[in-house]
Each structure stands twice: as C-alpha cells, then as structure tokens.
Amino acid sequence: MTNIKLYWLPVLSISRVLQKELISQKLTWGFLLTGIVLLFLSVFLGEISIQEKIRVQLHIGLFGINFVAMILAFTLGGFQIHREIERQSCALELVRPIQRSQWCLGQWLGCFATLMLLISTLLVLHFGTIQFVLQSQGASGSLSLQAGWEFRYLLAAFVTLLEAVLFFTFAFLFSMHVRPSLSLACTFVLYLACYWQSDLEFYARKDDEGFFRYAYEVLKWLLPPIDQLKVRNSHFIFNAGAESLNWTQGVLFLSLCFLWILVSFMLAELSFRRKDLV
Amino acid sequence: MSKLALRVEGLSKSFAGQSIVSDLNFQIPAGAITGLVGFNGAGKSTTLKCLLGIVLPDRGSVYFFDTHPLAEVKKEIGYLPERPQLPEFLNSHEFLKHHWNLSLNSENFADNFEEAASVVLKKVGLCEVRFKSLRTFSKGMKQRIGIAQALLRKPKLLFLDEPFSGLDLEGRFFLRTLLKELKLAGVTIVFTSHSVSEMIELCDNILVLNKGRIAFKGALKDFLNLSNEAMAKALAEFYSIEAQFLQKLGLNE
Numbered sequence: 232m233t234n235i236k237l238y239w240l241p242v243l244s245i246s247r248v249l250q251k252e253l254i255s256q257k258l259t260w261g262f263l264l265t266g267i268v269l270l271f272l273s274v275f276l277g278e279i280s281i282q283e284k285i286r287v288q289l290h291i292g293l294f295g296i297n298f299v300a301m302i303l304a305f306t307l308g309g310f311q312i313h314r315e316i317e318r319q320s321c322a323l324e325l326v327r328p329i330q331r332s333q334w335c336l337g338q339w340l341g342c343f344a345t346l347m348l349l350i351s352t353l354l355v356l357h358f359g360t361i362q363f364v365l366q367s368q369g370a371s372g373s374l375s376l377q378a379g380w381e382f383r384y385l386l387a388a389f390v391t392l393l394e395a396v397l398f399f400t401f402a403f404l405f406s407m408h409v410r411p412s413l414s415l416a417c418t419f420v421l422y423l424a425c426y427w428q429s430d431l432e433f434y435a436r437k438d439d440e441g442f443f444r445y446a447y448e449v450l451k452w453l454l455p456p457i458d459q460l461k462v463r464n465s466h467f468i469f470n471a472g473a474e475s476l477n478w479t480q481g482v483l484f485l486s487l488c489f490l491w492i493l494v495s496f497m498l499a500e501l502s503f504r505r506k507d508l509v
Numbered sequence: 510m511s512k513l514a515l516r517v518e519g520l521s522k523s524f525a526g527q528s529i530v531s532d533l534n535f536q537i538p539a540g541a542i543t544g545l546v547g548f549n550g551a552g553k554s555t556t557l558k559c560l561l562g563i564v565l566p567d568r569g570s571v572y573f574f575d576t577h578p579l580a581e582v583k584k585e586i587g588y589l590p591e592r593p594q595l596p597e598f599l600n601s602h603e604f605l606k607h608h609w610n611l612s613l614n615s616e617n618f619a620d621n622f623e624e625a626a627s628v629v630l631k632k633v634g635l636c637e638v639r640f641k642s643l644r645t646f647s648k649g650m651k652q653r654i655g656i657a658q659a660l661l662r663k664p665k666l667l668f669l670d671e672p673f674s675g676l677d678l679e680g681r682f683f684l685r686t687l688l689k690e691l692k693l694a695g696v697t698i699v700f701t702s703h704s705v706s707e708m709i710e711l712c713d714n715i716l717v718l719n720k721g722r723i724a725f726k727g728a729l730k731d732f733l734n735l736s737n738e739a740m741a742k743a744l745a746e747f748y749s750i751e752a753q754f755l756q757k758l759g760l761n762e
Contacts, residue, residue: 320594507565
C-alpha cells in the first residue's frame with residue numbers, strides 16, 4: 232500500500248502542478264472562449280433557422296466543441312514535453328528520486344485532466360443551452376427531441392472526450408521523436424486518415440490488382456476505428472433511439488480506443504526513458 | 510563517511526555526431542567545493558547533466574559516494590540548473606511542497622514539510638515572502654528559492670549550474686556565504702561558473718574543461734600557483750577592495 236502511495240504521490244503532484252499551470256495560461260482561456268463563441272453561434276444560427284432550431288444548435292455546437300477539443304489535444308500533446316525540456320523545469324524535477332515513467336505519467340495526467348475539464352465545461356454549457364431552448368420553446372415548440380436524447384447526448388459527449396484523449400496521446404507520442412510542429416502535422420495526418428477510412432475502402436474495392444485493397448486491409452488494422460461509431464452527430468441524438476446502437480460494435484470500439492491510448496502512452500514512455508533532456 | 514563524493518570514468522557524450530565531452534575521468538572528494546571551469550561550449554553543463562542522468566552518456570560510468578549508482582543516491586542530491594524557469598503560478602510554499610512530494614520515499618515519508626520548508630526559507634532569507642507568488646520575485650529571489658528547493662532534503666551533494674550568473678553584488682555575496690556555510694556543514698558542492706573571483710574564493714578543487722576534455726584537474730592552489738607572490742598579493746588586494754565596497758553597501762559586516 233505504501234509503495235503504491237509512494238509511486239502515485241509524485242505523479243499526482245506533477246499532474247496537479249501542470250494542470251494549475253495550464254489553467255493559469257491565457258492560451259487555455261483562449262480555447263475556452265473560442266468554444267463558448269462557437270456555442271453562442273450555434274444558438275444564434277438555431278434561432279434564425281425556421282424549422283431546424285434544435286438540430287442546428289446540436290450540430291454546430293457539437294462541431295464547435297469537437298473542433299476546440301481536437302485543436303487543444305493536438306497542441307497539448309505536441310508541445311508540452313518540448314516546453315518542459317526547453318525551460319529545464321523537467322531537469323529540476325527529474326533529479327528528484329523519481330523515475331522517468333512517473334514524470335511522464337504525471338505530465339500525461341495533467342494534460343488529460345485539463346483537457347477533460349475544458350471539454351466537459353463546454354459540453355455542460357452546450358447541454359444547458361439546449362435544455363434552455365427546449366424549455367423556453369415549451370409544448371408549442373415546432374420541434375422537440377425524442378425521449379432519451381439526454382442519454383444519447385451523454386454518449387456523444389463521451390466519444391468526444393475519448394477522441395480528444397486518443398489524439399492527444401498520439402501527439403504526445405510523436406512529440407517524443409520529432410519537433411512540436413512536425414508532431415502536430417503527424418497527428419493531423421493520422422486524424423484525417425482515420426476519418427477517410429470509408430473513402431479509402433471505397434477506392435480499395437475498385438482496385439483490380441489487389442495491392443490497394445491489401446494496403447487498405449493493413450491500414451484498417453493499424454488505424455483506430457474512430458469512424459465506426461458515429462454517435463457524435465445531431466442525427467443520432469436527434470432521431471435515433473438508443474436501440475439503434477450496435478452495442479457489440481460499441482464495446483469493440485471502446486476497447487480498441489483504450490488499447491490505442493495505452494499502447495501509445497507506453498511507447499511514449501519508453502521513448503522518454505532514453506531521451507536526452509537538452 | 511565516504512572519501513569520494515563522485516567518481517567519473519571515461520564519460521563521453523556526443524550530439525548529432527559532434528563530441529561534446531570526451532573520455533572524462535575525474536574524482537571529487539567529499540566535503541569539498543569543486544569548480545567546473547571552461548569557456549562557453551566547453552561541456553560544463555553537459556557534464557553536470559550527464560552526472561545527474563538528465564542527459565544519458567554514450568559511454569562511461571558515474572559512481573557516487575564510492576560505489577553507488579545515481580538511482581541509489583538521488584535522495585542525497587540537490588541540483589539547481591542554469592536559468593531555471595520556475596513555475597511562476599505557484600508561491601514559494603507550494604513550489605517547495607511540490608519538490609517535497611517528488612522526494613518522498615519510505616525513509617522520509619513521515620518528515621515534517623513545514624519544518625523543513627521554514628529552515629530552508631530562513632536559510633535563503635525568503636521566510637517573509639513564502640506565500641507570495643514566484644511571479645513577483647526578482648531574479649535574485651528566484652535564484653534563492655531555486656537554492657532552497659535544492660537544499661530542501663538536506664543533500665550531501667549539491668550541483669549548481671552557473672549559480673552566480675545574473676546575480677547582483679548582494680546576491681553573489683549571499684550565495685558565497687551560503688556555500689561556505691554548507692561546506693562547513695559537510696556538504697559536497699560542485700558548481701560551474703565563469704566568475705574567476707568566486708572560483709578563487711570558494712573552490713578547494715578545480716576542473717578545467719576545454720573543448721570537452723579535461724585541461725586541468727586538481728587543487729586550486731596548484732592551478733593558480735599561489736606560491737607566486739604577485740598573484741597572491743593581487744588576490745588579497747581584490748578581496749580587500751570588494752570587502753570595503755560591500756561594507757559601504759551595508760552587506761558585509
């Protein structure tokens with residue numbers, strides 16, 4: 232028990248200090264403000280739409296949150312370790328009797344906690360505005376959401392958070408090997424490749440020689456399957472019932488995402504063990 | 510007590526094919542102050558970082574207190590990097606608490622942080638401002654709090670990278686006095702510096718690096734050849750003038 236406590240106390244101290252630092256930075260507040268502006272925009276565009284008030288608000292709101300979440304995830308993952316090395320604060324901490332794995336985990340947790348806090352704040356705000364519009368519309372509202380939409384919104388929120396953590400961890404891994412800007416670019420390419428899987432599949436099927444088809448099959452197993460569970464859209468929240476969910480596919484999706492996060496973090500940690508901090 | 514605080518054998522490091530330090534062999538006696546001298550780019554900071562595991566050497570071995578590897582003695586080591594960027598969103602108390610948490614082990618788990626923090630803050634003269642944000646600190650104060658974190662766990666071996674750089678006369682005087690006190694308390698100190706006056710006043714031993722290789726290692730008096738009367742006289746005069754100047758400022762009583 233004491234050993235576990237001794238391992239985790241420094242890790243939590245590093246993550247707490249990092250979270251405090253990130254929250255005190257103007258850039259983080261800038262991201263939050265951008266998210267809030269996009270949420271207001273979603274409310275405004277919803278208001279001026281004639282029949283699709285809630286749908287527009289849901290769609291643009293979720294898009295805005297996802298946009299901010301991904302930019303934040305890419306930036307935090309790509310720049311955090313480099314920043315620590317550049318200003319030598321990691322040297323000050325790593326000279327203490329802690330392992331590099333503890334420091335790395337502390338950094339990851341600090342960024343993770345900040346990411347969760349920021350995205351959750353935006354999601355709660357978004358959910359609140361939808362509730363407000365629904366209530367102000369009352370029974371006379373031209374459109375209403377089907378029962379159980381709150382659960383479906385929660386699922387969409389969870390997928391948004393999971394996706395942000397997944398790509399943050401990829402950027403974190405890339406940043407151990409390349410410069411921040413390149414790490415950012417690599418993560419973005421991976422993000423695009425993940426979302427273009429269905430398009431790639433379409434073209435792969437048309438390939439007569441089979442090479443492209445084979446390459447696609449390999450790629451399919453190499454890329455996280457984030458395009459498989461499309462719950463983060465207004466159509467799912469608006470119309471579909473929870474029964475339309477493929478739970479087996481959902482569990483597989485979750486397991487694979489967690490596996491990807493775990494593998495990426497472990498690779499990042501292994502790289503950090505052999506990294507010169509200059 | 511160990512006779513040797515540090516033993517380095519065949520330490521080499523290169524970056525992108527360029528050798529930074531090459532085949533360093535030296536020993537640092539316990540309880541002494543050792544200065545690491547050299548021009549910019551001589552490899553002083555890289556050597557310190559290799560000793561502390563911040564940079565991983567390509568070749569060579571480092572042993573602390575006779576035979577121990579770094580991992581075993583980390584709790585006995587204090588370090589202040591060159592121009593560290595301290596977390597300015599914290600106050601001194603929080604900053605020290607963070608470093609206290611990072612140094613926890615089964616032996617010191619029950620130690621009292623408040624007591625230890627008060628002792629080091631008093632030592633560096635920052636007791637009054639312990640709850641002030643580090644953002645409001647001057648460069649000298651930041652250097653002092655950096656030293657406080659290095660001293661927090663009562664280290665036996667203290668590494669300071671350019672501790673005098675950017676400090677005003679008062680700051681330099683304070684640091685010199687502190688290092689002398691620490692030496693009397695039995696702490697082994699290794700520091701890098703460009704300042705010849707501090708080296709001459711403080712160091713027992715000196716290690717001169719030139720282009721990543723050792724140009725001289727040994728006692729300072731041997732290096733300066735203090736049997737040379739002219740040199741001894743010049744140094745005595747230098748300290749006499751400096752002491753008078755400090756006295757006028759009310760810093761040296």
